[in-house]
Structures are given as C-alpha cells and as structure tokens.
Amino acid sequence: MVKIQYRFSQGLLSLFMVLLALVMIYPIYNQLVISLTGDQYIAAADGTTVIPRGITLQTYRSVLSIPKVYRGVLNSIFITLSGLVVNIAMTAMGAYVLIKKDLVGRQFFMGLIVLTMIFEGGLIPDYFLMRDLHLLDSYWSVIMYKAINPYYLIILMRFFAGVPQSLIEAARIDGYSEVRILFRIVIPVSIAGIATISLFYGVFHWNEYFRAMIYLTSEVKWPLQVVLRELIVSLEKAAFIGSMNYQKMAGAAAIPFKAIKASLIIIAILPILSVYPFLLRYFVRGRLQGSVKE
Amino acid sequence: MGLRRQNLKRRIYRDRHLYLMLIPVLLYFVVWHYLPMWGTRIAFQNVRFIGKNEWVGLKHFRVLFSSPIFLKVFFNTVAISTMKIVFIFPLPILLAFLLNEIRNPHVRQGVQSVVYIPHFLSWVVIAGVFISLLEAPDGAMNKVLGVFGFDPVSFMTSSRHIRWVFVFSEAWRSMGWDSILYIAAINSIAPELYDAATVDGASRFQQARKITLPCIAPTIITVFILNMGFFMNAGFDQVFNMMNDAVISQVDIIDTYVYRVGLRKGNFSLGTAAGLFKGIIGIGLIFTTDRLSRKLTGEGVW
Numbered sequence: 001m002v003k004i005q006y007r008f009s010q011g012l013l014s015l016f017m018v019l020l021a022l023v024m025i026y027p028i029y030n031q032l033v034i035s036l037t038g039d040q041y042i043a044a045a046d047g048t049t050v051i052p053r054g055i056t057l058q059t060y061r062s063v064l065s066i067p068k069v070y071r072g073v074l075n076s077i078f079i080t081l082s083g084l085v086v087n088i089a090m091t092a093m094g095a096y097v098l099i100k101k102d103l104v105g106r107q108f109f110m111g112l113i114v115l116t117m118i119f120e121g122g123l124i125p126d127y128f129l130m131r132d133l134h135l136l137d138s139y140w141s142v143i144m145y146k147a148i149n150p151y152y153l154i155i156l157m158r159f160f161a162g163v164p165q166s167l168i169e170a171a172r173i174d175g176y177s178e179v180r181i182l183f184r185i186v187i188p189v190s191i192a193g194i195a196t197i198s199l200f201y202g203v204f205h206w207n208e209y210f211r212a213m214i215y216l217t218s219e220v221k222w223p224l225q226v227v228l229r230e231l232i233v234s235l236e237k238a239a240f241i242g243s244m245n246y247q248k249m250a251g252a253a254a255i256p257f258k259a260i261k262a263s264l265i266i267i268a269i270l271p272i273l274s275v276y277p278f279l280l281r282y283f284v285r286g287r288l289q290g291s292v293k294e
Numbered sequence: 295m296g297l298r299r300q301n302l303k304r305r306i307y308r309d310r311h312l313y314l315m316l317i318p319v320l321l322y323f324v325v326w327h328y329l330p331m332w333g334t335r336i337a338f339q340n341v342r343f344i345g346k347n348e349w350v351g352l353k354h355f356r357v358l359f360s361s362p363i364f365l366k367v368f369f370n371t372v373a374i375s376t377m378k379i380v381f382i383f384p385l386p387i388l389l390a391f392l393l394n395e396i397r398n399p400h401v402r403q404g405v406q407s408v409v410y411i412p413h414f415l416s417w418v419v420i421a422g423v424f425i426s427l428l429e430a431p432d433g434a435m436n437k438v439l440g441v442f443g444f445d446p447v448s449f450m451t452s453s454r455h456i457r458w459v460f461v462f463s464e465a466w467r468s469m470g471w472d473s474i475l476y477i478a479a480i481n482s483i484a485p486e487l488y489d490a491a492t493v494d495g496a497s498r499f500q501q502a503r504k505i506t507l508p509c510i511a512p513t514i515i516t517v518f519i520l521n522m523g524f525f526m527n528a529g530f531d532q533v534f535n536m537m538n539d540a541v542i543s544q545v546d547i548i549d550t551y552v553y554r555v556g557l558r559k560g561n562f563s564l565g566t567a568a569g570l571f572k573g574i575i576g577i578g579l580i581f582t583t584d585r586l587s588r589k590l591t592g593e594g595v596w
Contacts, residue, residue: 014401017392021408024466027427028411030434047427047434094319097312104306109316113323118580121330122569123549124556129330147322178311207416210531214557229418229535232425258426265422272414280407287474
C-alpha cells in the first residue's frame with residue numbers, strides 16, 4: 001500500500017516537474033516555430049502555434065542577407081574570440097601569480113582586485129575613460145571591457161591551487177621560466193578550469209550589448225545583440241532593414257516583422273544552445289566553485 | 295629587523311618574474327577600474343569641455359535630492375528590488391527540494407538541464423521573447439488567459455502589470471540556475487540522517503522539514519545576505535530592455551536614470567552623482583551584510 005502510494009506521488013511529482021520544464025522552455029520554442037513557418041502560413045502563426053507549417057529556412061536566408069545582420073554575426077564572433085584570448089591570458093597570469101602564498105604583497109594585490117567587485121566608477125566615468133584613451137568606436141573598448149572578472153579569477157585560482165606544488169618546484173629547479181611553467185604545466189593540468197572560465201567569459205561576450213551600444217558609434221561594428229535590440233525596441237521593419245536596402249532586399253522586405261524577430265532571436269541563442277548540452281557540467285561546476293569562499 | 299628586510303628583499307628578488315607577469319594584470323585594474331573611480335570626482339564638479347572643471351561641492355547632490363524625478367527613481371529601485379527578493383528568493387529553494395524528491399535520475403537531470411537554460415540568454419533576447427509571449431492579443435499568455443475568459447492585457451505597456459513582468463521574467467531566468475547551490479547543499483547532507491529518520495517512521499515531508507531545511511539553512515542565509523548586498527542593483531539590463539514610454543514612471547531605476555539623464559542628455563555630473571550615491575549605499579549594504587553574516591553564520595561575505 002505504502003509502495004503504491006509512493007509510486008503514485010513519484011509519478012505525479014515527475015509529471016509536474018516535466019511540465020514545469022516544458023512551460024519554461026516553451027516561449028523559446030515558440031520563437032523557433034515562428035521562424036520556421038512558411039510565408040503562406042505565417043499570418044496565422046501566433047503564441048500558441050506548436051507545430052510549424054510549411055517548414056522553410058527562407059526567413060533565415062533572407063534575414064542573414066541583411067548587411068546589418070551578417071555583419072552583426074561576424075562582429076559578435078570576432079569580439080567573442082578576441083575577448084576570450086585576452087580574458088584567458090590575463091586571468092591565467094593573475095591567478096598563477098596570486099596562488100603563490102608567500103608572494104610579498106599578495107594580500108594587498110588581492111585586496112586591490114576584490115575592491116573592484118564592491119565599488120565601480122560607473123557608466124559615465126567609464127565612458128570618459130574610453131574617450132580619453134581614444135578607444136571610442138574601437139573594437140578594443142568592448143574587447144577589453146571586463147578583461148579580468150575577479151569572480152572568474154578566484155575560480156581559476158582554486159583550480160590552479162590543485163596543481164601539485166612539487167611539479168611546479170621541480171620545473172623551477174630545472175630552470176623553466178615562470179611563463180613556461182604556466183603555459184606548459186599549470187594550464188594543461190587544470191584544463192577543466194580553463195574550460196570553465198572560457199565558457200563564462202564566452203557567454204558574457206556573446207551576450208554583451210550595452211557597452212558596444214554606447215562605445216561603438218559606427219553601426220558597421222555593432223555585434224548581433226545590439227542589432228537585435230534595435231529591432232526589438234524600434235519595432236520598425238523599414239527602419240531596421242534600411243530604406244536603402246529596402247528596395248534591393250525584396251526578400252527581407254516581404255517577411256513579416258514577427259518572423260524576422262523570431263529568426264534573429266534564434267540566431268542569437270543558437271551558438272549558446274549548441275554547446276550547452278556538452279558543456280553543462282563545466283558550467284555547473286564553475287557555479288559551485290565560485291560560490292565557495294576562499 | 296635588518297634580517298627581515300634582507301629576507302623581504304630576497305623574496306621579492308626571487309619572485310621578480312612573477313611580479314613582471316602581474317604588471318599587465320594590475321595595469322588593467324588600475325586603468326579600467328581605479329581611473330573611473332577617480333573619475334567620479336566630476337560628481338563634485340561642473341564639466342567644462344574647454345579648460346579645467348570647476349569644483350562645486352555638493353551642488354549636484356542637492357539638485358538630485360530636490361528633484362521629484364530622482365526621488366521617484368529611487369523609490370522604484372527599492373520597490374522593484376524588494377518585490378524581487380520577496381517573491382523570487384524562495385523559488386530556487388523550493389525547486390531544489392522538489393528536484394531532490396525525484397528518484398528517477400534521468401527525469402531529474404533532464405528537468406535540471408532545461409531549467410538552467412534561461413540563465414545563459416541575454417536580456418535583449420529575453421526581452422524579445424517576453425514581448426512576444428505577453429503580446430495582446432496573439433501572445434501565448436493572452437491566448438491561455440482567454441480560455442479562462444479573461445480579456446487580453448497588453449502587459450508590457452500596462453503600468454499596473456509591468457513590475458510583475460519583471461518579477462516573472464527574472465524568476466524565469468534565475469530560478470533554475472540559483473537552485474544549483476541548494477541542490478549541492480542538499481546532496482552534501484549525510485544519508486545516515488535520513489536512514490535514521492526512516493527507521494523512526496518519519497514521512498518524506500517530515501524529513502524535508504526536520505532534516506533538509508535545517509541542514510541547508512546556513513546556505514540559505516548566506517545567499518540571502520549576499521543578495522541584500524546587491525539590493526541597489528534592481529536589474530539594469532532587464533529594465534533597460536523591457537521599458538517603454540508607457541511604463542517609464544513605474545520602472546525607471548537609478549541605473550537607467552544615470553544612462554538617460556547622465557549620458558544621453560549630457561548632464562554628466564548629475565548622472566555621476568546619482569551613480570555615486572547608489573555606489574555608496576551599495577558599499578554600506580555590503581559591509582553591513584558582511585557584519586550580519588559573521589554574526590549569524592560565523593563567516594563573512596568574503
């Protein structure tokens with residue numbers, strides 16, 4: 001009797017949780033459906049359309065042919081990759097030096113870094129800094145933004161601290177330079193840590209829009225998120241495609257607004273969703289690593 | 295003393311290559327973080343594009359605090375943050391409890407990996423998704439409400455609903471991800487405790503209340519205190535991407551005010567003063583919560 005009751009409540013709970021998960025993912029799925037719906041059915045497709053009719057990739061083809069959009073995709077890829085190189089190199093160097101317990105001034109350096117987690121100069125001083133460094137409208141302004149995130153630095157320090165000290169000492173005795181020890185021994189041994197912070201940094205760069213929006217004055221340098229934002233906020237198809245292109249881009253002009261928007265949303269999510277299932281465990285581990293205090 | 299100094303010198307010399315590696319790191323923090331901190335002095339100045347800025351003391355703060363718009367903005371920040379903490383904070387805990395009760399590992403992991411997804415989406419994307427979801431009359435939400443006989447509501451442009459849209463979308467985004475900490479805390483509870491309780495005939499619900507909850511209480515308190523430290527961040531990216539002219543008086547927060555008045559309208563000093571005001575409250579909150587945390591859990595925030 002107890003066993004049946006247990007099975008029943010288990011079944012009910014599982015059903016409830018699966019439903020919850022489905023409801024949570026549904027709004028995204030709905031965008032996918034709308035982006036795939038063929039143009040003769042698109043007018044009838046709404047928030048409750050579950051199965052796309054007349055499935056076609058035509059919307060994607062047309063949207064990706066808008067110069068703003070394909071440039072946006074390329075800019076996002078460029079900023080994310082360059083940003084990652086800077087992030088990893090800087091964070092790894094910082095973490096490697098700061099795990100040395102008897103380094104003179106270590107406490108002071110850590111304090112200097114941790115203080116930036118609590119207090120920021122803020123938007124306007126940041127903007128003036130970019131102006132004074134002549135980085136406005138330069139990709140460097142967004143690549144260098146948050147080049148080292150103190151949280152991720154601390155996560156990486158935890159991974160580096162797991163590298164056997166004897167290994168490092170042995171390399172020092174053999175006359176390895178510190179840079180070589182870092183890149184040849186410490187990083188390869190803690191590759192899981194590098195993977196974890198790369199994911200966090202990568203998602204950050206891919207999703208970042210605000211600094212790009214205020215620092216990059218030329219539209220041709222805009223990453224995808226800024227382009228998408230303009231579309232969502234302006235709600236104006238003609239302005240988005242551009243009157244110049246509107247005549248030439250007959251294909252894009254014919255697509256309803258909701259399909260353009262839906263396909264752009266999916267394009268903006270796709271890179272993250274396609275790596276997500278394979279790398280989920282790194283994300284979760286990083287979340288836990290970051291939460292444990294030093 | 296002389297010996298220690300000698301020793302110190304030797305240690306610095308020994309680590310000279312490490313210091314060399316630290317230079318770019320420190321340079322980054324000084325230029326990208328400490329120079330802007332020094333830059334906040336324009337809150338006490340009038341910005342001149344030709345010649346030197348002129349010091350004006352607390353003038354901009356006086357303007358700020360006597361401005362009804364800023365008072366409204368301050369109130370909005372507090373109101374939105376409070377709503378989020380009250381209604382969202384318990385959700386990941388509840389989710390962790392429910393997930394923990396699922397015995398089938400495939401179902402559990404499947405649900406977990408789905409509910410984490412929204413955390414990885416940008417607020418631009420989330421705003422786009424929610425605008426569609428809440429559209430009147432074609433959005434899924436209004437279609438479902440229509441089945442129960444409700445008239446369609448344009449949630450995004452309704453000043454009565456917009457703050458609830460914020461609570462709802464923030465919950466959607468962070469609930470799954472924030473449950474990870476609690477799930478880990480639950481997993482680290484010794485199984486013997488449950489075995490003993492089962493022998494004594496305690497039901498699953500009693501076990502959750504008498505064993506699980508007390509065991510993860512320190513985690514709950516720590517997370518709560520951390521959240522309180524960032525109370526003044528009512529969620530810039532969310533508000534910035536979801537706001538529109540119809541609801542601005544309900545949702546304009548300090549951070550959006552800094553952007554709009556400070557950067558867009560060019561009142562640089564006034565905007566910086568507003569940001570600085572928020573930052574100082576933030577520091578106060580973090581130090582207070584750190585004190586509190588030390589008292590309650592014996593551990594500080596960092």
